[in-house]
Amino acid sequence: xxxxxxxxxxxxxxxxxxxxxxxxxxxxxxxxxxxxxxxxxxxxxxxxxxxxxxxxxxxxxxxxxxxxxxxxxxxxxxxxxxxxxxxxxxxxxxxxxxxxxxxxxxxxxxxxxxxxxxxxxxxxxxxxxxxxxxxxxxxxxxxxxxxxxxxxxxxxxxxxxxxxxxxxxxxxxxxxxxxxxxxxxxxxxxxxxxxxxxxxxxxxxxxxxxxxxxxxxxxxxxxxxxxxxxxxxxxxxxxxxxxxxxxxxxxxxxxxxxxxxxxxxxxxxxxxxxxxxxxxxxxxxxxxxxxxxxxxxxxxxxxxxxxxxxxxxxxxxxxxxxxxxxxxxxxxxxxx
Numbered sequence: 497x498x499x500x501x502x503x504x505x506x507x508x509x510x511x512x513x514x515x516x517x518x519x520x521x522x523x524x525x526x527x528x529x530x531x532x533x534x535x536x537x538x539x540x541x542x543x544x545x546x547x548x549x550x551x552x553x554x555x556x557x558x559x560x561x562x563x564x565x566x567x568x569x570x571x572x573x574x575x576x577x578x579x580x581x582x583x584x585x586x587x588x589x590x591x592x593x594x595x596x597x598x599x600x601x602x603x604x605x606x607x608x609x610x611x612x613x614x615x616x617x618x619x620x621x622x623x624x625x626x627x628x629x630x631x632x633x634x635x636x637x638x639x640x641x642x643x644x645x646x647x648x649x650x651x652x653x654x655x656x657x658x659x660x661x662x663x664x665x666x667x668x669x670x671x672x673x674x675x676x677x678x679x680x681x682x683x684x685x686x687x688x689x690x691x692x693x694x695x696x697x698x699x700x701x702x703x704x705x706x707x708x709x710x711x712x713x714x715x716x717x718x719x720x721x722x723x724x725x726x727x728x729x730x731x732x733x734x735x736x737x738x739x740x741x742x743x744x745x746x747x748x749x750x751x752x753x754x755x756x757x758x759x760x761x762x763x764x765x766x767x768x769x770x771x772x773x774x775x776x777x778x779x780x781x782x783x784x785x786x787x788x789x790x791x792x793x794x795x796x797x798x799x800x801x802x803x804x805x806x807x808x809x810x811x812x813x814x815x816x817x818x819x820x821x822x823x824x825x826x827x828x829x830x831x832x
Contacts, residue, residue, distance in 0.1 A: 497540030498796040500776045503670035504695035507613065507644060509572055511770055511795045513543035514788070515701065515779040516555045524783050526558055533562035535785035539792040543572040545673075545699065545779050547618055548603050549579035556606035564608055571613075574699075575603045576648060576673075578618035591621035591629040600636050616646040616673060620654045622828035630658060634665040646671030646699070649825045652690035659694035669696060674822065676700035676775070678709060678768050678807060679737060679815055686819045688774045697776035700769050704780075704791075706734040708743075709765035711751060715744040740814060749810045757803055759794070766794035768807065 499508045514536040516529070524532070536544075546559050556575060563571065577599040580589040587594050600615060615636060621629060636642040647658060650672055662669035672691055674683045676698065683698065691698065704710055713734075737743060747761070754764040769778050780791045 497542075497792065499542075500697070502614075502644070502699070502776045503668075503697045505644060505668055505670040507572065507670065509543040509699070509777045510541045511777055512539075512541055512766065512792050513545050513572075513574075513699065513777040513779045514541050515545040515781050516559055517547065517550050517701070517781060526561070528783065529558050530562045531785050532782045532788055533559070535782070535788040536792075537566065539788060540795075541788075541792065542570060543574070543777055545574040546607075547576035547579075547616075548581050548599050548606075549576075549618065553581055553602070553606060556603055560606050560608040568609060573607060573609060573612055574614040574616065574646075575607065575612060576616040576618035577603070578621065578648075590624055591617055591632075592624050593628055593632040596629070596632040597636070600641055604641060611640060612642050614644045614646050614671060615642040616648050616671070617650070618648050619826040620647070620650050622826065626654075626657060626661060630661040630665060630667075634662075634667040637667045644668045644670045646673065646696070648673035649675070649822055650687075651823045652686035652819070655687065655690045655694055655696065659696065669694070671696050671699050671776070673699045673701060673779075675702045676769050676772075677703050677705045678765055678811055679705045679743075681815055681817050682819050682821045684772075685817065687822060688772070692774055698772070698774050699777045699779060700775055701779045703769045703778040704762050704765045705737055708734065708737045709747060709750070709761060711747055711761045713738060713744055713747075715748070743814045746810050746814050750807065753803060753806050753810070757797075757799065759797065760790060762791055763794040763797070764799075764807075766791055767797040767799055768804075770794065770797070771799055771804065 498511045500511055502509050544559060546556050548556060577596055578591060582588045589595060633645045645667060655672060659669055674687060676683055750761060754761050757764060759767060766778050769775050782788045
């Protein structure tokens with residue numbers, strides 16, 4: 497396993513991090529979830545990412561039990577706040593002070609830890625003053641419950657404004673967690689430059705495009721049983737790729753490129769996002785321990801310019817780059 501600094505901070509994270517969106521507490525039985533976490537630990541992963549909304553808080557609880565007994569100082573545990581949790585009361589969502597404080601305390605209990613290495617705003621909240629949100633995060637840092645703060649799917653302007661407030665409040669704002677893959681490059685034009693200027697890194701999710709870049713979805717064939725495309729929660733994210741004309745055929749053309757590099761398609765996809773120097777870590781999920789072992793092999797791999805060009809040539813016309821899609825991902829944003 498290789499490690500990178502998160503933003504301009506002193507926090508080291510594993511290049512491959514383990515996330516449990518969709519899987520823990522819903523798609524995967526607890527025993528299997530624990531097996532996947534053990535495989536991650538055995539492979540050298542130290543960074544674990546979750547969120548209170550995953551399986552309506554159950555995913556945090558599963559991860560807390562799976563990590564119980566591990567040396568806390570050897571782990572980086574991340575979670576997030578924003579989306580509705582619990583019974584869905586008027587204050588059970590968003591980035592108001594009440595919800596942030598209560599959610600942080602609840603996450604600590606479920607994760608069985610006294611502090612979070614990174615606490616992230618899961619989306620931008622257009623209904624709450626940014627000053628209120630950042631002050632609540634700052635108070636959690638000063639209380640020792642959170643070491644660093646980050647965000648997820650924020651636009652370049654939102655990141656810049658948040659970083660300015662963080663500097664005024666003297667709190668370490670160090671990361672953004674966006675979707676990023678060979679097929680989904682919307683952060684490259686605006687978010688990455690703004691992040692570099694603000695001194696923050698990306699912790700990217702869906703580096704294999706919800707499984708599309710593994711090559712398991714074949715042109716003209718139904719999705720494999722048990723795959724993400726057949727899952728109620730995750731299927732809508734896969735459909736944006738599966739519905740594109742010619743995309744699955746193009747993915748199959750990546751196979752010889754991966755083989756030439758000595759990698760599987762999944763490893764090629766993960767290694768590709770790690771070529772971006774603003775990316776500190778790529779989040780992988782798993783339903784089986786073998787998937788963890790395969791994906792971790794992408795750490796430390798360098799893709800030369802010729803390989804990167806071949807990938808771009810194959811995927812020409814299938815890559816999404818529109819930066820407005822980041823803004824549209826938050827409730828209240830354009831297109832939401």
